[in-house]
Amino acid sequence: MPDIAVRIVLCEPTHPGNIGASARAMKTMGLSELVLVAPKLFPSADATARASGADDVLESAQIVATLAEAIDDCAYVVGASARLRSLDWPTMTPRVCAAELVARSRTDKVAIVFGPEHSGLDNEALARCQTLVNIPANPAYSSLNLAMAVQVLCYELRVAGIEPGDDDARLIEQRDAPLATSAELEGFHAHLEAVMLRSGFLNPDHPKLLKRRLRRLFNRACLDQTEVNILRGLLAAVERSVPEPSQDR
């Protein structure tokens, strides 16, 4: 997937470590456009250290004096808000916000704006945001670190940016062999039953419940052909070493 063209704007960040950690958070999620509005201290060794391998994002960060300079060319600006505002500014969840930003970023410049660590966005900044995004947090302790908030929103942007299909495969386990056919499964269960009888584990008079339970277990595992071969190999090895009960033949 291409880079996610959403600008991250940090207004007057106090701790340079947060700038570095934000750059790293952005790069891990495929974002690269960082704008710093009047940072208290930057550049800084702390920022560079926390950026880890994302120093390119840090180095290409734009530094501007006012929020206006950071977002004047943007068609859609979202403010990150730690609390739900009293004035009922339209507020989105990170997921909805990410879908909206990714969609709009295809045709327009868009940005998310973060306020200073201790105070958040002031009313003047708020007034420039079309909407707010609020990360749902523990009401008893909603104090997300600034870079953590950047990470969560960039993560949602990445997930939103993944084209349907791209990562769908992740939900399904990758197999190195085709799934076993129904007939192969029957062969396995018959073999398993034979070994259970031979070892004396399965009571031939009341086999049903146990057999059902084992079917349910192995059905849940969705065996592939390699696995059926392994299990049957084990059953064959056991068979060879277990003496046949005398009544069998």
Place this chain on the structure above:
Amino acid sequence: MPDIAVRIVLCEPTHPGNIGASARAMKTMGLSELVLVAPKLFPSADATARASGADDVLESAQIVATLAEAIDDCAYVVGASARLRSLDWPTMTPRVCAAELVARSRTDKVAIVFGPEHSGLDNEALARCQTLVNIPANPAYSSLNLAMAVQVLCYELRVAGIEPGDDDARLIEQRDAPLATSAELEGFHAHLEAVMLRSGFLNPDHPKLLKRRLRRLFNRACLDQTEVNILRGLLAAVERSVPEPSQDR
């Protein structure tokens, strides 16, 4: 909403700052159960500083010597993996993983396990994970900071706790027995290995790939306690009837 009862396990974390930041990340999302496996340096002023107002989570963190102690009582253990593994361990997205963990946490103890910063989970730890979770990251720079990864997964857990259903694509099967704990699964695998050796199926010189495949298979099945008992009953029956190889004693 109530606290999210998912245990966060950090294996051998190197940087105490990450422990503190993880505690803060957890608390902002309503999680409180932190277990540290052999932390390099803890307690530490760095950890306390980065925890900010989450010092209660830090203070109540359990410190143990081995991963087994951290998860033996858990019925479902997910490993956080930065890369997609070669043996294709079943891997979930954070969203699917969170829905699964929140659902399972209502009846069972569950955990997410994070490896050390620079190396991630080793194979021994991996073998104790039923599934993995992979945060989709920029393939060109997938180096998420440890505490950032904790934040993203805790965020998804919180969202899953708030909005059950929406993304709950996975069907949770109804069970008539509690899921087996991690310690019970270890007991089963040890027993299985003993029987495989005794029957001559497992080559004691090259046991690894086969054992990993079987772990993957049975992890996928999410065994419950009745099923573990059945399988161990079968193994015991086989053991009783297979003559011991002469070199055993």
